[in-house]
Every structure is written in C-alpha cells, then in structure tokens.
Amino acid sequence: MKILFNKPYKSGNELKYIADSIESGKISGDGIYTKKCHDFLENKFGYNKALLTTSCTDALEMAAILIDVKPGDEVIMPSYTFVSTANAFVLRGAKLVFADSKKDHPGIDEEAIETLITSKTKAIVPVHYAGVACDMDKIMELAKNYDLFVIEDAAQAIDSYYLGKDGLKKPLGSIGHLAAFSFHETKNIISGEGGMLVVNDEKFLKRAEIIREKGTNRSAFFRGEIDKYGWVDVGSSFLPSDIIAAYLYAQLESLEFIQDRRKSIWNRYDNAFRGVLDSKHDITLPFIPSHATNNAHMYYLVCSSIDERKKLLAYLKSNGILAVFHYLSLHESKFFNGKHEGLNLKESDRYTNCLVRLPLFVELGEQEQDFIIKHINEFYKKK
Amino acid sequence: MKILFNKPYKSGNELKYIADSIESGKISGDGIYTKKCHDFLENKFGYNKALLTTSCTDALEMAAILIDVKPGDEVIMPSYTFVSTANAFVLRGAKLVFADSKKDHPGIDEEAIETLITSKTKAIVPVHYAGVACDMDKIMELAKNYDLFVIEDAAQAIDSYYLGKDGLKKPLGSIGHLAAFSFHETKNIISGEGGMLVVNDEKFLKRAEIIREKGTNRSAFFRGEIDKYGWVDVGSSFLPSDIIAAYLYAQLESLEFIQDRRKSIWNRYDNAFRGVLDSKHDITLPFIPSHATNNAHMYYLVCSSIDERKKLLAYLKSNGILAVFHYLSLHESKFFNGKHEGLNLKESDRYTNCLVRLPLFVELGEQEQDFIIKHINEFYKKK
Numbered sequence: 001m002k003i004l005f006n007k008p009y010k011s012g013n014e015l016k017y018i019a020d021s022i023e024s025g026k027i028s029g030d031g032i033y034t035k036k037c038h039d040f041l042e043n044k045f046g047y048n049k050a051l052l053t054t055s056c057t058d059a060l061e062m063a064a065i066l067i068d069v070k071p072g073d074e075v076i077m078p079s080y081t082f083v084s085t086a087n088a089f090v091l092r093g094a095k096l097v098f099a100d101s102k103k104d105h106p107g108i109d110e111e112a113i114e115t116l117i118t119s120k121t122k123a124i125v126p127v128h129y130a131g132v133a134c135d136m137d138k139i140m141e142l143a144k145n146y147d148l149f150v151i152e153d154a155a156q157a158i159d160s161y162y163l164g165k166d167g168l169k170k171p172l173g174s175i176g177h178l179a180a181f182s183f184h185e186t187k188n189i190i191s192g193e194g195g196m197l198v199v200n201d202e203k204f205l206k207r208a209e210i211i212r213e214k215g216t217n218r219s220a221f222f223r224g225e226i227d228k229y230g231w232v233d234v235g236s237s238f239l240p241s242d243i244i245a246a247y248l249y250a251q252l253e254s255l256e257f258i259q260d261r262r263k264s265i266w267n268r269y270d271n272a273f274r275g276v277l278d279s280k281h282d283i284t285l286p287f288i289p290s291h292a293t294n295n296a297h298m299y300y301l302v303c304s305s306i307d308e309r310k311k312l313l314a315y316l317k318s319n320g321i322l323a324v325f326h327y328l329s330l331h332e333s334k335f336f337n338g339k340h341e342g343l344n345l346k347e348s349d350r351y352t353n354c355l356v357r358l359p360l361f362v363e364l365g366e367q368e369q370d371f372i373i374k375h376i377n378e379f380y381k382k383k
Numbered sequence: 384m385k386i387l388f389n390k391p392y393k394s395g396n397e398l399k400y401i402a403d404s405i406e407s408g409k410i411s412g413d414g415i416y417t418k419k420c421h422d423f424l425e426n427k428f429g430y431n432k433a434l435l436t437t438s439c440t441d442a443l444e445m446a447a448i449l450i451d452v453k454p455g456d457e458v459i460m461p462s463y464t465f466v467s468t469a470n471a472f473v474l475r476g477a478k479l480v481f482a483d484s485k486k487d488h489p490g491i492d493e494e495a496i497e498t499l500i501t502s503k504t505k506a507i508v509p510v511h512y513a514g515v516a517c518d519m520d521k522i523m524e525l526a527k528n529y530d531l532f533v534i535e536d537a538a539q540a541i542d543s544y545y546l547g548k549d550g551l552k553k554p555l556g557s558i559g560h561l562a563a564f565s566f567h568e569t570k571n572i573i574s575g576e577g578g579m580l581v582v583n584d585e586k587f588l589k590r591a592e593i594i595r596e597k598g599t600n601r602s603a604f605f606r607g608e609i610d611k612y613g614w615v616d617v618g619s620s621f622l623p624s625d626i627i628a629a630y631l632y633a634q635l636e637s638l639e640f641i642q643d644r645r646k647s648i649w650n651r652y653d654n655a656f657r658g659v660l661d662s663k664h665d666i667t668l669p670f671i672p673s674h675a676t677n678n679a680h681m682y683y684l685v686c687s688s689i690d691e692r693k694k695l696l697a698y699l700k701s702n703g704i705l706a707v708f709h710y711l712s713l714h715e716s717k718f719f720n721g722k723h724e725g726l727n728l729k730e731s732d733r734y735t736n737c738l739v740r741l742p743l744f745v746e747l748g749e750q751e752q753d754f755i756i757k758h759i760n761e762f763y764k765k766k
Binding site for chain 2: 004007008010014015018019022025026027028029054055056057058061071082083084086087088090091184185186190191192193194214215216228230231232233234235236237239240241242243244247328330333334335336
C-alpha cells in the first residue's frame, strides 16, 4: 500500500466551471467566478469584504501594505509559522518579534504577547495553527489597549470558529482588522495556488481595492464612481485569474461534504490514539481549547524527541505511508538567526523537532487509515 | 455590429491540458505544465532561465528584489508605461526617474537616458511598447559604462526580436540582465492572469529560485542538493497554479498560428491606413524601427489632439466598435505628481492624450475589420 500525505480534492464541477469561465470571455481577475466566490464567502462567513488573491502570501503582503508598515515598525508573530507570515512584513521593512508557542498547542502563546509590546509595535499576527483558534478575545483586547492592528493568519482556518466570551461563535478571519486565507492544494478548500484577504475594518475597504488593482482606482472607475482611473497608491497585481476562482467555487459548493469527510477522518485518528498513545507514551495529541472549534485541517502527533520522530517517519515511509514534519522555528533560520541574540523559544523548537502530520484528505479510505493507525501503534509497541 | 476591443483566444487544447494537470494530482506551482512551459520558452527563445509567475507585475517585483533595490536607489523608466513598471520599484523604496517617449514611438527615448544617470542610478527599465524593441545596443552599452542593471519590461513583447549591430536577431527578454513578460488575457499569448521572469545573467539564477519560493531553498531541496530547506532570504509566492500553466501551454503550442493571424490583421490595418490617414491628417501610425521586428501586439493611431481622440472613440463606440486609449503619463498621476517639480515629458503626454488602440485579436474577422477601417476613414473624411 502507498499512502500519500495529501491528495488535492476534486468535487467534480471544477472543469465545468473552468469551461464556463473561459466561455465568459474574461479569464483575467474579477470575472464571474471571482464574484461568485466573494459572495459565497461573505454570505457564509459574514466577512465585511472578501477579496481573492493569488496566494495567502499575497494576502499577507496586502495586509502589511494596508496597515502601512514602515521600516523599524515591530510586528509580533509566532516563530512556529510559515515563512510567508514573516516575509510579508520583512518586505515592508518591519522588525519581527517572535513569540513562543503554547505547551499544549503550536499556536502563539497569548500570555507572551504583552511582554513583547513596545512603543514601536504596529501589529500582532496570530496564526490559527491547524485551523484552531487563538484566544482572540485576549488578542483583540491587547490590540485595543495598545492601539495595534490584528492580522489573522488564517491560512489553515477556513470554516473554523472562535467561541468568544460574549457567547457568540465567530468565524476565524472575521475578528481581526484583516485576515489572510490560503487555498493552496494542501488546504481544506483549494484552488492549486490561491488565497483571500478578508477586510473587516471598514477603514481599509477602499484602499484594499486600490492596492489589489496595482495601486489604481480601477474598481471605482468600473462602478462608475469616477470618470477615469490612474495611479493613486502603491500596489501590486493581487488578482487571481477567474479560472482559479472557477476551481475554487466548485470546492466552496462542496464545503459541507469536504468538512464532514475531514472531520470524520480526524475523529477516527483521535478515537484510535487518544487515551492510548498519549497515556502510554510521551506524545502530545492535538488540543482543541474550549474557545475553538475543529475544522479538521490537520491531525498531528508531537513525539517526545527529534530522534523518535525521525524513526517514526522512517518506519511509516518504509511501510508506504508518507507522514511529514512541518515548520522550522523562524528565529533559528539562516535568514534570521543572525538578527537576534539568544532568543530561546523552547516550545517552538519542540514542534519544529517533534511534530508529525498524518495523511488527511477527503479520499483517504478507511482501510488506508486503519493501515496508518496500525503502523503507528506498532511503532510505539516496539519502542 | 458589435466589435470588442479584445477577445481572449482559445487554441482548443486548454481544457484538455487543465484536466490533465488536475489529474496529475498536483495543481500547485511548478507542476508538469509549468515545466513544459519553461522548457518550451527556453528552447524557443533561448532564455537562460524562464520562471512562470502569477503576473508580469510579480516578475517585475522579483527583478527589483533580485537587483537589491534599496531606498533612495534611482531607477530610470519611461513615464508612458503601466503602473506596475513603477510600483515594483516603489515597493522597494526606489526613486523613479522618468524619461520621455520618442517622437515617433511611445517607447523610452534612448537619447534621454544618459542625461538622467546619476551616482544613485541602479537600473534602467526599457519597456518594449507594443512589442517593439527599444534600442538595446544603446541601452546595454550605457548599462555597461555606468555599471547598471537592465530589466526589460517585455510585457507585450513575446516573440518579438531585436536586430543588433552584431547582425544577430535576439528575442526580446533575452538581452537585459532580467526581463518580465505578461500573459494577461489582453496579450498575444495568455493565461488569464500570468507572467514570467526571464533570468539571463547567471549570477541571479540561484537567488531567483529562492525568492520565487517564499525565500526558501525548497527547489534545491527537491533536487536533492541540500538535506533540508528553510528560510534563507526575503521572497514571496510568485508561482502560478499549474492550472494556469496548462492554459498557457495550449497557447504556446499555437504560437505560430496566433502570431500569423495577428500579423495578418496588423498588416491589413496598416495597408488600409498608411499613406492615407498619415498623409492627409496629422496622425502618427505605428513605427517599427530597423532594429525591431513586429509581433503584432497592437495597432494604434496617434490623433492630433485629445479632442480629436475623444470624438473618434465616441464615433467608433456609437457604431459598436470598442477602441480604447492606453497609459496615462505616470509623472502626472495623483500618486507621483507631488513628487517632482515641473517635470515636462511632452511626448509621453501626447501619447497619453492622443493614442488610440484598435481591436486586434485572433478571431477578428475580415468583415469586422473592414467595418472598423471604414468607420475610421469616414470619421476623418467628415473632419
């Protein structure tokens, strides 16, 4: 048996919608399917404004431009995250201030944030790791008290929710001033490469459109609000082709099915491992805090050592199972490790060394999953 | 009759290749069709390295990062160009130094460049307007003498050539240190949104891969050159989905057919107007200098005044023909006009005010074209 780590899902309507987009005569950005995706996402998740982008990276870059990050501004984020969370702000000259992860979850340690705030802090970028919500009440309160922007890195967090102190269930990405999502083929909802900027704070709406349209007021022009358009701001080409949006729309229509399948696979892993692996071995299983829902983006184990992980990955691989590790602490990277003195982020390094992601995709069959579970259990029995 | 300004071309194989890309199980960047496009483009045009990007804008941004543009560095470019030529460098903190266009062509006035070079000049960005080559011998010589980089903005210049003093016919985009192409749906070869960075200078090859992969050495990792990859540089997500590359590949296969059709339409306009409109009226027709070939990207007329253009566009529109103007001098834009004192670029302003682009696309029929020609002639007879 050969089990891939991920297999991009097809709902069956992707090609039909792509053909339709091509037939529409407009396959550049903001065509008919882009509009359909925007409408779907705004209606389903109550975002003030959804804007498709070519990637989550690009959505983060838009956010960095929108909040006007200037050289020397400080931005707080976890070290255990994808490089794009960091690069988007480095490209604007920001100084990165890395926080550690929590002991029970790879997400940013909310308790550590306040100690990192200085007069130069401009923004906090919580990353909803594995689609599991950070404590947004706490983060938004800090932002309010210190007058900071919050940009949710919701790359993995589609269809996941935060349960606030006010008793409301809020979709991730709808809480911060801005939020960035990914539709990369490794995510729950995909378009190959792709992303979305969510604009929640009204004051960014107009400028977001401009920055996404290469710094021109073209969108206002096409709505008939102005009589010619031109260069009014910095910007880039953040619009994906409508072909990408057509693929995405087919996925969004299948959101419920996809999520049901993923949750069922996630629960099956969890039922097999919880109370078994974590009680007999020094293994951390995924933790969903009471303020969060589970969008089943990822099932992971945190091994007790890098050596144990290495052996586990090799054992699974030798049995045809592709499990993979994840991020490397950004503060320890070649790019950044000369830029700090002795920053010690223990939990971030632990996830760097010990976290293993298991195959989780819609078409993963029960037999395949049993095969994976059996081999992980076997590995630990032999230990 | 209703005649659009542009109609995106379909070769017929686009959907088939997209389906094939989807079936391959990898629709993120650098999949099988991205590789096919890279190979095709490098073989056909002899580029050292072709790298697909999500847009020409993004290719220009990559170039600006690659040549390490720093705040205060000066970059010389024409004012009569698309905003992305400028924004890509503004985002890195560059000071833009705008040159005028030529009297006989909207491209940069090569004679003006040397007077604009200072000790802070970092790069020259010639834009091959309408796919017509700038005088690259002159520009490359300046670059050599003053130790500058040349980034060809070849957005419109696919399959167009420069005839050098050495007697060689060089594809545009293969001459500067770097070059950026567009595959936006308005171009000769399209993928909806899309672009390409061409890396000619060997010294940029390794870093170009890294910057395109979010600042990581992931490409080297997948080639087995290093045993793990991480954050080593700034970067962004410049890779288009393989779905976009699949569309593009179908177009590239039809390059010869597309170019033959476009050239035939271009020549038909030219035969109808040359010696007629330009001799009896104060109209400038497209000029192809002896050092350039014609890739038939665009057929345009330059009217004698903004008022004449306004009336011509309205007259054509009232007859169902969508002709359009083009760039607005960037030095006169809202974004830039507070950043200079009395910069006077007369030719750039003339093209801004007077240039009209005529419908030109593969499926434009002879009857339709006759209809356009007839109405333009009628407009000028009535004048």
